[in-house]
Amino acid sequence: MSQAYGGLYIPRPGRGIIGLIVANVVAWIAYMLMLRLGLSDIAARLPLTPAEFLTGDLWQPLTAMFIHSPAATGHLLMNMLFLWIFGVEVEQVYGTRSLVMIYLACGLAGAAVVVLLGLVVWLLAPTSSLGLLWISGTLGASGAVLGITGCWGGMLWHQTRSFLFLGPMRVRTFLFIIVGIQLLGALSYDNVSYSSHLGGLAAGVAFGRGWLRPGMVTDWLDRRKLRRLKAQQARRRGHLELLDGGLGDHPPDNGRYGDNGHSDDNGPLYH
Structure with a gap:
């Protein structure tokens, strides 16, 4: 104005x-x-x-x-x-x-x-x-x-x-x-x-x-932050699965992980 x-x-x-x-x-x-x-x-x-x-x-x-x-x-x-x-x-x-x-x-x-x-x-x-x-x-x-x-x-x-x-x-x-x-x-x-x-x-x-955009740097930082959050969420989900399957009053579900703790479908190894 x-x-x-x-x-x-x-x-x-x-x-x-x-x-x-x-x-x-x-x-x-x-x-x-x-x-x-x-x-x-x-x-x-x-x-x-x-x-x-x-x-x-x-x-x-x-x-x-x-x-x-x-x-x-x-x-x-x-x-x-x-x-x-x-x-x-x-x-x-x-x-x-x-x-x-x-x-x-x-x-x-x-x-x-x-x-x-x-x-x-x-x-x-x-x-x-x-x-x-x-x-x-x-x-x-x-x-x-x-x-x-x-x-x-x-x-x-x-x-x-x-x-x-x-x-x-x-x-x-x-x-x-x-x-x-x-x-x-x-x-x-x-x-x-x-x-x-x-x-x-x-x-x-x-x-x-228009050859440069003001948000180029902030977009890159936002994408990096999003990747970091996704990685943290993935680690948190893995940690919750570990707690659910390996600790507490019930033993791990052998039908899912087998007798040696390995996933039958070549999934991750939980200790």
Whole structure:
């Protein structure tokens, strides 16, 4: 749903968008407090650094996508604005749970590209200026937010929308413009993780086009849980049969199991 303000339609955020914005703001405040309260040793291990991640700091891809630099308030505000604008329709189509799954998956996809690029540079050109990618920390929600933007664009791939300062255009053209901006930015060697942006954006487009499903991981976990429950039930049934046939006031039914405890129909052996 959208709400009108002064003739403009401003999207009304759902629970998922509000929750993600709150989580990012709380993480930003907590990160800032850590730095100001002398907990810099802990705070320093929250951004994603390829060298640290591959040597044991496995939480970094998750923490890095929620924290922002205290000195870059505009970075946080811009990310949350884009999340709001493009995430509303994604949540309406996919639902709150899937929105969060897409956000996390795109953030992790961006982190994977950062780690992979850092590793490749370290292996091939560790002494070059690009070698800093191996030991440089990355933080911010841009990869996840651009993933939501990519998902939105993937859903509306063939549609035409009107964009502020750009006018009406095909949604896919808008995405190509974003990709071009990221590639040009990567050539400037500034302090921005464009690899994370592109990785998250690509994953988002894959979700929006239907090449990936938000429930792929949860479906796999549900199937695994179901198999585990079935195995537990099978063991419980076997245990009850054992109690019924081998313990209590009555001896086992020899007609069923024979004199030596073996099933006549080559069934399981009970002790």
